[in-house]
Amino acid sequence: MTATLKQSRWGEENRPDSGEFGPKGAKGGIELTQSSEATSGLASVPALLQRNAREFANKAAYREKEFGIWQSWTWAETEKEIEALALGFINLGVNEGDFIAIIGRNRPHFYWAMVAAQSVGAVPVPLYQDASAEEMAYVMEHCGARFVVCQDQEQVDKVIEIQDGLHQFEHMIYVDPRGLRKYDHHALHRFVDIQAQGRAAYYEWIEDLKARREKLTYDSTCVMLYTSGTTGKPKGVVLSNRNIIETAKNASEFDHLNAGDEILAYLPMAWVGDFIFSVGQAYWTGFCTNCPESPETMMTDLREIGPTYYFAPPRIFETQLTNVMIRMEDASPFKKRLFDVFMAHAKKVGPAILDGKPVGLWDRLKYKIGDLAIYGPLKNTLGFSRVRVGYTAGEAIGPEIFEFYRSLGINLKQLYGQTEASVFITVQPDGEVRADTVGVPAKGVEIRIEENGEIYYRSEGTFVEYYKNAESTASTKDAEGWVATGDAGFFEPDTGHLRIIDRAKDVGTMADGSLFAPKYVENKLKFYPDILEAVLFGNGKDRCVAFINIDLTAVGNWAERNNIAYASYQELAGHPKVLASIQSHVEAVNESVAQDEMLSGCQVHRFVVLHKELDADDGEMTRTRKVRRVIVADKFKDIIDALYDGSPQISTTTEVTYEDGRKGAISATLSIVDAKVQTVTTQKVAAE
């Protein structure tokens, strides 16, 4: 660790000192709000850093829990760290226009590395740290990264493994020296050493660094992010300073973010959302980015930090809700009763109170009591006590899950975005939040809907190009700057809110001509805590079938309480009682789907509980955990065939990839279950 750490005392409660910028906002006379003319001269992230180092010099910019306490760096210290690293980069031979790959979990060092790269005119390319060596090799060779900044031995090994195929690769910089002592250090450098070399060569390079920084304009490349994509090879999305800064500015103003806000950075650094929040908005507004101690401690760290601005994909909210429900199952009858009564009340009036709608006095009072007894402590346990603005995006969230958090008084909203848009396309304004829409166009975004329902947008945040892929750029973005999202949707006439139906290419028609929209049904299934993932098939067929993944935490807990012994995921997934319980969920979903005239054809006729979890390592999901439908359909073709040909069970062998890249195979005999479907009069349903 560097010498600039500030240590609080061991053994004390570890909630970090929020300094003069507590949740209540400003004390001490520093102007927190941004004036809009600040844009002038602030044409790059390094320029924002310099401003922050001046204006918020003594305010925390980064915190990271390390060795059990929150270490923090002020904006002034951050600038020094980044400057030392940038000088070190120049000293190492980084040229303008070079690509620097950044591989690691959310740590201040990697954010510094990104800004240091920008400072010297290079382009940071954050990668998914859990990517396989193959995926990494593709991306690094595609952008021709000369330098890599990574976390530890694991990533160093991975890069060494693939380096023969990387023609431009030269130097690697690592943060954690553990286990690396014996490695050949010709092209391998320690992060702090590079910084030390930079400091030592200060007078040699500082003018060069200043000159490079001066050259950065609004149109210089800010970052390049590879989209995982549900099909095909990853594409490098080039985002300019204009894209990032304009978007960050608009979004921060929309939600009134200021330098007193706190976020927890825990989502993959390679994902555009993390870049916008932890770099774009953090540097624009000057708020503090907190980094967890390790991925496993994220929940504890969330509670200790109590972020005011929070962002998570639906999966995180689902997991947290599942954990709450599991723990309530184990609570004493009195507590459980208390929980049920007050949660029912919260469901009734909570969202209305949050939106400032009129609610009766007695209901308000009862909600207050509930807040004291249940909601407050629960929010505190979840780490949401101070959340002022929370977003979920990436995928549609189950309405019931969404309502649960809203009813507790957490201002959770939805937004709709894409890497190519620097995230924001539509957002929900406070007070106009609904589970089934994604809100109104974000500030500065124009939206157009084509006749086939596909959504197009145009904004300052619209990406520059796909790197070295003019063909894809041309097919996605037209000459006027309109970008095709690939999603189908429509604006609700009375509210002006956008509703997304599905991925345009996933929406299809059944054999009888009715609409097939898999996501709609899958989200209903995923609402059940037992069900982690569902994949619906039926495009062009006469009926729908589904794959289901059980949630090991929820089902495992249930099995424990019911004295059901199991030795493996596979055994639990195939247990008759589990199948019966999943069947009841599927049938309940069928009933609900049957209510919807347009989609009643999407009822699940037969389903199978898969013997393995769909996994990004096996290519079945993207790194952001979206199902790759085509690959799944192809890989499990035998199971789909069995679902349609009426056989009662299917024996199958599946190749799996372990985290270290080794391959293995698992075999299983899966039972296929028939589910009851509702007959809908407006439409013929093939009889089972």
Place this chain on the structure above:
Amino acid sequence: MNDMSTEGYTTADGRKIGGTLMEMKNITLSFGGVKAITDISFDIKEGEIRAIIGPNGAGKSSMLNVISGFYIPQQGEVWYQGAKRPQMRPYEVARQGIARTFQNIALFDGMSVLDNVMTGRLNHMTTGLLAQGLWKGKAEREEVENRERAEKIIDFLEIQAIRKTPVARLPYGLKKRVELARALAAEPSLLLLDEPMAGMNVEEKEDMSRFILDVNDEFGTTIALIEHDMGVVMDLSDRVVVMDYGKKIGDGTPDEVRNNQAVIDAYLGVSHD
């Protein structure tokens, strides 16, 4: 082996091993009429990973207990850091810088992981009960130093997420890791591991092996370990002592031991008539 017996050597992967740290000379240990160890001699050099292997009941754990001072051998001498060790109680041995883990985990179940690791710092605390109770001045500084050391080990062994979890609630594999953490907290010159991988699955074994190698590499700790899993032993250790029925039947590098006829007989079985 003769060239190795007096001074240090360099391992195949380029690590420098120092001079003799501990030497067992003609150790014999018996319980009543049962001879657990018969006339065994071997040495442990500074910085090496030394394994003691053998079939069940070969006397491996007894040997480790002799090193840790828990058993007093009837005959033989224990030399440590160049001096003959007088008869000692286990806590005195611990003060000399020998720490250990146990085959059947011996942690304080009701205490948190952090507190368990902190107990490993006991020999590094000099302030008295009263001073620590008042927690002022030196006692406070000492506590902070010890906590820092404990936290570094928690970080090293990647158990941050369970720092405040009571040990009783942890699964077996993690308890083993906490035990290692506590032993490391003592900053031992010699670390004794009694079957660190017993009862673990392949993945847990791989993790534990990685930690053992990293401990040796990062802190330069000399490690003596007992292990059943031959694959693990051969991969990890620099030199191996093989015991059978209380006697030493082999001693050398993993390759030498693997090709030793007596060892093959002991492991594969041979008629004893």
